[in-house]
Amino acid sequence: MDGFDAVLWDVDGVLAETERDGHRVAFNLAFEARGLPWRWDESRYGELLRISGGRERLLADMAVRAEAPAIARDRDALARDLHASKNAFYAQRVAKGSIALRDGVLELLQECLARGVRMGIASTTSRANVEALLRHHLGAAWQGLFAAVVCGEDVQSKKPDPQVYLQALRRLGDEPSRVVAIEDAPDGVAAARTAGLPVLVMRSAFFGTDAIAGAIAIGPGLHDRRGWRPPLQRTHLPRRVGLDDIDAWVGQRAAVSPVA
């Protein structure tokens, strides 16, 4: 492409609605399996999603629960067990086919492969969760499709820290300005922007209305050409968002003003 060489995909909320269809449900299954009465409804989970990392999210919730273990070491051990159990339930849900790729994602992945645009994964989710999702949808050889796969275990600080993007850039060997990040959450956008990448924002279930500044484009998803800022020509076929659209946005480089 004229304006960029590679794409870095976030996973949760971008490749699939994993938070809505996977992680939240799996956390609740883990609580139940452990005999704990705790449940996270969508509203509470939406609040907790402001904290990156499933284990960190558990610890944040325990910090405000009177019935959580009083000693920090015990809370840590419980969070570790619950997190491992959550990830096992998550993998089961993926294997059952309960977590679809978002519409338009597979098409853009295929277009990248067909047109020689390199791809990477930049997620601060556990590697096991990325592996489960991508193996299910892209097959056992999924890693070969990506020039860089950076996950939660590879970084010391999760998003909004830029580490995950800086590592992915090193593995790609590209200039930040030549790599487009695809994100959905404010913390992810902040991480990518701090690393110097242009960012495309696909709104997701839990971050549908958050104020997000500085993206090259913001829209509802790759399946639809309507509702994007800057806008796309509606007459263009196919109806999904493709690499030429992203290239045009990179060229424009117009920062989109925050959404209230």
Ligand code: XBP
């Ligand atoms: C997403 C996260 C993760 C997931 C759950 O990060 O914050 O915590 O919610 O995954 P990103 P884990 O935007 O970088 O994909 O339980 O494995 O943390």
